[in-house]
Amino acid sequence: MDKMIKKQNELLEEFKGYVKEIYLNPELGNAEYKTSKLLSNVLVKYGFNTKCPNLLKTDFLGIYESKKEGPKLAYLCEYDALPEVGHGCGHNLIGVTSILAAIMLKEVIDEIGGSIYVFGCPAEENFGGKVELAKLNAFKCCDVAMMLHPSSKYAVGSRTQALIPVRYTFHGKSAHGCHPEDGASALDGVISTYNGISMLRQFIKPGCFIHGVITNGGKAANVIPDLAVIDYYFRAPDIKYANYIKEKADNIAKGAALMYGLTFDEEIYECIYEDKKINYTLAKELKKIFKEMNIEAEDVNEIAAGSSDVGAVSYQIPTIEGNMKICDKNICGHSKEFAAATISDMGTLALKNGSLALAKLGYNLICNKELLAEVKDEFEKNN
């Protein structure tokens, strides 16, 4: 343990510099060319066997295998930014914190055994890089995945919602506005779908969200529109129920098409996100580690709000996404102020505390065989 802390003391200033460098040069999802290179070069510098890109355009994977048998632990990095607000979700800090933790654990892993995998996961905000990596079974070689997300508090996890993004495109027949009998309005199909789905809302379980926008409703008032488009997000506490809502909505669209003599196509226009499976054994261990560091971390937040591509990882291997505090509660996520907090004193403290907690969690998972067995047992029971 002392070796890990000594390494951290040596590296903290340097890593604080990386957080700032990425903050000053934000790159959007799937365009993180410079950032993925920067982070993977850090892994190369500290002795990881690294490939960048690995399976996607802007991902990377750094591996360090000790000579002794042991578990394979994954540290997840995010590093994509948002339009307008740069690193308003603080992903610059996630990437650097996970890498620092991995390097700290590497200091002792030759003695205790096991391997470290550092996954560079792009495009969390929009294209679900982890979903793409999970489809390629990238995480399945590992026993456990870990990461910490910046927040206004320390916490050991929160549920997220499954999300299915569906686009309904209605096709009708154009006609002059004064000869509507010759046409069929695609817009009517969209409006009836919208109204039908609004009524459906009352008959689904609490904790679900349905939000939609009409992205094409026709072009001119005196032309019966032959094309109209509506985009939806169907969110639910789990993927099964999100699918249930989608099936209901599909029937409404079918009914609308039938009513007005239209046809429609349906498309998944963005990435499907699974809900995040909570591993309570990991959460309990992380809470204990924070407590040893004199940090009171909040328990798992059971109320799912929002969606994350970490869910895809949590369906493949036991996963924990905790939180590290970089600001007070009055600062909102996805804002310029939140981005600035990543390079504040509190942000640097989060880098220090967060990397230590993640390195310790890795250490405990390797050294405490019963702990790892319990983590895996819980995962098996939940899947």
Ligand SMILES: [Zn+2]
């Ligand atoms: Zn985020």
